Amino acid sequence: MAAHTSQSVAKAAGDVENTDDARGRSRWTDSRATGRSGGGLGRALATHWYAWAMVAPVVLVLGVIIGWPLVRGVYLSLTDANERNVGRTIGANHIEATYQFVGLDNYADVLTDPVFLQRLVWTVTWTVLCVSITFTLGLVLANMLNREFRGRAAYRMALILPWAVPGFVSVFAWRFLFNRDNGILNKLLDGGGISAIPWLDDPTWAKVAVISVNVWLGVPFMMVALLGGLQSIPGELYEAAEMDGASAWQRFRHITVPGLRSVSMTVILLSTIWTFNMFPVIFLLTRGGPGDATEILVTQAFKEAFISSPRDFAGSATWGVLILALLMIFALVYRRSLRKQGEVW
Amino acid sequence: MTVTTRTSPPARGKRSPLASAGLHTTLLAASVIAVFPVLWVVLTSLKPAKHAITTDFVKEPTFDNYRYLVEETSFFTWFGNSVLVAGITTVLGVFIAATTGYAVSRFKFPGMKPLMWTLLITQMFPMAILIVPLYNLMGQMGLLNQPLGLIITYLTIAVPFCAWMMKGFFDTIPVEIDESGRVDGLNPFGTFWRLILPLAKPGLAVTGFYSFITAWGEVAYASAFMVGDENLTLAGGLQTFVTQYTANWGPMTAASVLIAIPAALFFLFAQRHLVAGMTAGATKG
Numbered sequence: 001m002a003a004h005t006s007q008s009v010a011k012a013a014g015d016v017e018n019t020d021d022a023r024g025r026s027r028w029t030d031s032r033a034t035g036r037s038g039g040g041l042g043r044a045l046a047t048h049w050y051a052w053a054m055v056a057p058v059v060l061v062l063g064v065i066i067g068w069p070l071v072r073g074v075y076l077s078l079t080d081a082n083e084r085n086v087g088r089t090i091g092a093n094h095i096e097a098t099y100q101f102v103g104l105d106n107y108a109d110v111l112t113d114p115v116f117l118q119r120l121v122w123t124v125t126w127t128v129l130c131v132s133i134t135f136t137l138g139l140v141l142a143n144m145l146n147r148e149f150r151g152r153a154a155y156r157m158a159l160i161l162p163w164a165v166p167g168f169v170s171v172f173a174w175r176f177l178f179n180r181d182n183g184i185l186n187k188l189l190d191g192g193g194i195s196a197i198p199w200l201d202d203p204t205w206a207k208v209a210v211i212s213v214n215v216w217l218g219v220p221f222m223m224v225a226l227l228g229g230l231q232s233i234p235g236e237l238y239e240a241a242e243m244d245g246a247s248a249w250q251r252f253r254h255i256t257v258p259g260l261r262s263v264s265m266t267v268i269l270l271s272t273i274w275t276f277n278m279f280p281v282i283f284l285l286t287r288g289g290p291g292d293a294t295e296i297l298v299t300q301a302f303k304e305a306f307i308s309s310p311r312d313f314a315g316s317a318t319w320g321v322l323i324l325a326l327l328m329i330f331a332l333v334y335r336r337s338l339r340k341q342g343e344v345w
Numbered sequence: 346m347t348v349t350t351r352t353s354p355p356a357r358g359k360r361s362p363l364a365s366a367g368l369h370t371t372l373l374a375a376s377v378i379a380v381f382p383v384l385w386v387v388l389t390s391l392k393p394a395k396h397a398i399t400t401d402f403v404k405e406p407t408f409d410n411y412r413y414l415v416e417e418t419s420f421f422t423w424f425g426n427s428v429l430v431a432g433i434t435t436v437l438g439v440f441i442a443a444t445t446g447y448a449v450s451r452f453k454f455p456g457m458k459p460l461m462w463t464l465l466i467t468q469m470f471p472m473a474i475l476i477v478p479l480y481n482l483m484g485q486m487g488l489l490n491q492p493l494g495l496i497i498t499y500l501t502i503a504v505p506f507c508a509w510m511m512k513g514f515f516d517t518i519p520v521e522i523d524e525s526g527r528v529d530g531l532n533p534f535g536t537f538w539r540l541i542l543p544l545a546k547p548g549l550a551v552t553g554f555y556s557f558i559t560a561w562g563e564v565a566y567a568s569a570f571m572v573g574d575e576n577l578t579l580a581g582g583l584q585t586f587v588t589q590y591t592a593n594w595g596p597m598t599a600a601s602v603l604i605a606i607p608a609a610l611f612f613l614f615a616q617r618h619l620v621a622g623m624t625a626g627a628t629k630g
Contacts, residue, residue, distance in 0.1 A: 044455060047454075048452070048454040048455065050448075050452065050532070050533040050534065051448045051452035051454035051457075052454065052456075054444040054445060054447060054448035054452075054533075054534075054537070055444070055445045055448045055449070055456075055460060057441040057444060057445070058441055058442065058444075058445040058460075058464075058504060058508055059460070061441060061500055061501075061504050062463060062464075065479075065497055065498070065500060065501050066467055066470070066475065066501050066505075068478075069475045069478035069482065069501075070470075070474065070475065070478075072478040072481075072482075073474045073475065073477060073478045076477060076478060076481075086481055086484075137375075140371075141372070144368055144371065144372055145372075147368070149365070149368065149369075151369075155372045155373075155375075157613070158376035158379055158380050159372075159375060159376055159379050160379075160613070161379050161380055161383055161609070162379050162382075162383070163612070164605075164608065164609040164612035164613055165383055165605045165608065165609055166558070166562035166604060166605060166608050167562050167564075168562055168564050168579075168580045168583060169386075169562075169583070169601045169604050170382065170383070172583060172587065172597060172601060173383065173385070173386045173598075173601060174382060175587065176385075176389070176594055176597075176598070177382055177385065179592075184385060216378070216379070216382075219379075220379075276471075277471040277472070277473075279472065279564060279565045280562075280564040280565070283564065283565070283568075284564065284584070297471075297473070298472070298473045301471075301473035301474075301476075302473060302476065302565060302569070305476065305477050305480070305569075306480075306568075306569045313477045313480075313481065316473070316476075316477050317474070317477050317478070319473060320471065320473040320474030320475075320476075320477065321474060323471045323473050323474065324470065324471060324474050327471070328466075331466070
């Protein structure tokens with residue numbers, strides 16, 4: 001099928017890339033562009049209008065449905081907008097918005113509220129634990145799958161399954177397994193003589209539960225990405241090292257680790273952002289509960305706007321802006337630390 | 346860093362039987378953990394509702410849950426809504442993203458660097474910051490509870506990522522092909538449309554697949570924007586089976602199976618290229 005033809009093309013393409021000249025190769029308009037640089041706007045338009053025309057749709061999308069709401073979100077966070085005073089249309093009647101600009105009041109409220117610190121601490125704990133456990137398990141499994149043995153393909157298929165099933169379906173499946181009175185996990189424990197664990201009803205166990213589910217969901221991506229990285233390390237390196245008497249640990253330390261650096265940096269960054277913003281797992285598994293024990297920043301923002309009553313749009317926007325600010329800071333720090341290590345990124 | 350079928354490095358020495366046993370034990374344990382929850386849902390969906398919470402693997406297998414799902418719930422309406430929303434998002438998203446991916450891959454133009462950065466940064470936008478303004482906007486335009494509202498919203502997720510992945514795919518197509526097109530008198534649009542796009546079909550398929558799955562599995566926007574039984578998408582519909590007060594596990598598991606099977610099949614075909622696209626796009630920037 002399509003998958004088969006695509007494999008061979010991607011393989012050929014992959015080989016081109018692996019020789020690592022893809023980056024060095026000049027793009028075909030480079031010479032033209034540099035040759036004509038320094039002209040006026042008209043000349044720039046003449047040279048670049050193809051490119052600009054091709055990116056126009058995306059710029060439009062970014063501007064209209066991401067840029068504008070973003071600006072609007074920041075603005076809302078500076079007002080006292082809620083369910084009752086935003087403009088809306090009910091049937092044929094249009095009600096004008098009556099909310100007012102309140103400056104930084106919302107930020108002062110949120111930041112001085114101990115709830116913010118609680119959420120932040122738990123969100124960071126959740127992100128760090130999830131990403132580190134997922135990465136470690138993914139690395140171990142990828143290293144195992146990178147050897148040759150019977151049944152490798154079957155294992156690979158089985159291990160990828162959690163990624164293949166839509167996330168919200170898996171989360172419901174886990175909710176079913178975690179069920180306190182009737183869930184299979186507690187039944188199994190019971191069979192082993194251990195009393196039932198209140199998986200989703202006890203603050204600590206609920207935290208364990210959400211982290212486990214997120215790790216379960218995240219490992220396949222890590223594993224496949226790292227396996228790809230491992231397979232792009234030339235086997236000759238290992239042979240040469242073995243010839244020189246390097247131990248298994250030394251080969252891992254000095255060949256595998258540096259060889260995986262660039263793919264690791266990417267997957268860790270992606271995974272951190274995804275986990276930080278992981279809405280479905282928390283929302284569908286525990287609804288942030290019991291109480292508010294597993295509420296992370298993103299679910300908190302959602303709760304403010306869509307679950308609490310009256311709906312507090314301004315408050316939610318404030319949480320949103322704070323989340324974005326935190327992620328931006330993280331990305332900048334991450335990028336800077338990569339630069340220090342000599343990665344071009 | 347492509348994840349392609351490649352023969353693994355030649356076996357370095359022989360493993361001891363002990364190491365081999367350890368390897369298989371670990372992998373077997375991991376596989377069981379990975380497969381069990383999914384398997385359990387499938388098995389439960391085949392049990393009669395009164396046995397849904399028993400621990401027997403198979404007990405009086407029946408399709409009652411599926412029959413209930415089809416006859417008593419709006420499952421197919423939700424399914425249709427999801428297909429419609431995810432399908433249109435995919436087509437629009439991939440088309441818009443492909444031209445941008447190509448431009449960014451092949452041309453050097455003023456505004457390229459900022460555009461690349463914007464695409465990267467928008468991927469980290471939490472839905473938390475966009476959801477309220479979009480909700481209000483949709484409310485004002487009367488698009489709440491409309492598939493169109495959800496489609497527009499999902500484009501915010503799909504487009505930046507697809508553009509970024511398409512760039513990675515176009516980067517792997519040799520520039521000599523563009524040059525030959527130019528020599529033959531094609532303008533850049535013609536080159537893109539007639540030469541490069543056909544070659545990038547695998548890339549298009551994978552990006553399309555990615556946006557479909559993203560839209561198919563999205564929860565937050567769907568829960569906030571769509572209310573009323575006939576407007577729900579699958580993510581919202583599934584939530585109605587298991588609320589704080591009731592737990593209708595039988596139909597829920599049956600619905601899960603029906604939702605997961607098509608997605609999983611497609612996924613297993615496309616996943617190799619999916620990872621290649623994501624990591625290549627991000628590292629070759």
